[in-house]
Amino acid sequence: GENVEQHPSTLSVQEGDSAVIKCTYSDSASNYFPWYKQELGKRPQLIIDIRSNVGEKKDQRIAVTLNKTAKHFSLHITETQPEDSAVYFCAASNRGSTLGRLYFGRGTQLTVWP
């Protein structure tokens, strides 16, 4: 099955700086790569996703890039704010072969210091 690795496991940045979280996947057939944000005590919430037919997607301060050849994708957060502090999970999926199953990375605890 798919194996998703996520780095770093913890990340501390100063408010206003950028943060980058990286993930690699093993199954070249994976075609959907969502990112979830989980605030303390809350459920994971989808914040952005990227599909295998594009290389980059942006949504305000958040962007995700995908390199299919190298099988890695990254989350970029610019102008970080204290409310960005949370655990971020990447995931990979191939609906064609695994239907609904998402394979998650282990998460990155992001702390933004004011």
Add this chain to the structure above:
Amino acid sequence: EAQVTQNPRYLITVTGKKLTVTCSQNMNHEYMSWYRQDPGLGLRQIYYSMNVEVTDKGDVPEGYKVSRKEKRNFPLILESPSPNQTSLYFCASSSPYDGSPYNEQFFGPGTRLTVL
């Protein structure tokens, strides 16, 4: 409102006392799944279901049972809970058959279980 609900939200129990955590979704999703979340280990899938009466093991199924008698409900059953099942549990659902080749998964609010 489209949502996934879980009950109870918090549960403290003792070793060996059977319990059920319910999960229900109102989005007519075919796919439902249970995860457990432990510090440093991320979200690990316990069981999943592709549709009514179709269930399969995820990565950590030992000590758990599930059933899918109705499309909207996917209960998680711990027949003899043990302390190593103390964890935060999430139910999730999605629709693999909505015509999109992609797969957004919706999570329930979580159930924090403590087994003494």
